[in-house]
Amino acid sequence: MALGTEGELTLTSxxxxxxxxxxxxxxTFAYHTYFSVSDISEVRVEGLETLDYLDNLKNRERFTEQGDAITFESEIDKIYLSTPTKIAILDHEKKRTFVIRKDGLADAVVWNPWDKKSKTISDLGDEDYKHFLCVEAAAIERPITLKPGEEWKGRLELSAVPSSYSSGQLDPKKVLE
Incomplete structure (x- = not known):
């Protein structure tokens, strides 16, 4: 684990x-990263649009993401496949963007339990789901197999950068470059 001079956190496994x-x-492997957000209904995830995903709420049935970004209005538990090395979480109210950079982890899990399920999770308050989002760098679809003596390395870098919205959206090209 390393903390960089700009506040970025790098985890290497x-x-x-x-x-x-x-x-x-x-x-299989996933970094279970929970991000504090102002209001889940005001957050966007960019970098996963048009990708295939397995929907854990529908017996891992495979779908293709249709929106220009992932937004939230109900429970979500999806495994996005063959994802890019950079993903952004845009939080309008906090005027900040979390940037996720990953290596050795082809997939990304996006999860939020929403209101009904959060009431069944003992360490969550009934309204806590509104203030967090999980976007996890992962290797799930194709498990990693190591022969004796072989080593696998996965790396995750998290950073938060100030951002402002223009016409309701950030320019994702600037964040995801």
């Missing part, structure tokens, strides 16, 4: 197969 029996080791 290494997993090595140390099996002495010659057997491969297979796993």
């Amino acid at each position: 290494r997993i090595r197969n140390t099996n002495s029996d010659g057997k491969p080791f297979t796993f």
Whole structure:
């Protein structure tokens, strides 16, 4: 783990197969990152538009994202596939953008339990769902398999940058470059 001079947080994970029996080791992986947001209904996620995803609320049925950004008005639990190395979470009220950069992690999970499910989660208050969003760098669709002695490395960098909206939207090209 490293904290950069601009406040960016970098997490690097290494997993090595140390099996002495010659057997491969297979796993999936996700950094479970929760982002504090002003109001989930005012947040946009950019960088995942037009991608295929598996919807965990529909038995992992495969769909293609249709919007120009992901916005929130109900529970979401999706695994976006073959995602770019950069994803942005735009928070209009806080005038800030979280930038997620990732390596070695092809997928991204987007999750928020919304009101009904949040009432069933013991460590969440009934209204807490309004103030967080999970966007997780992950390797899920294609599990990682390591032969004995092989090592996998995954890296996640998180940063928050000030932003302002113009006509209700940020220019995603500036954030995602």
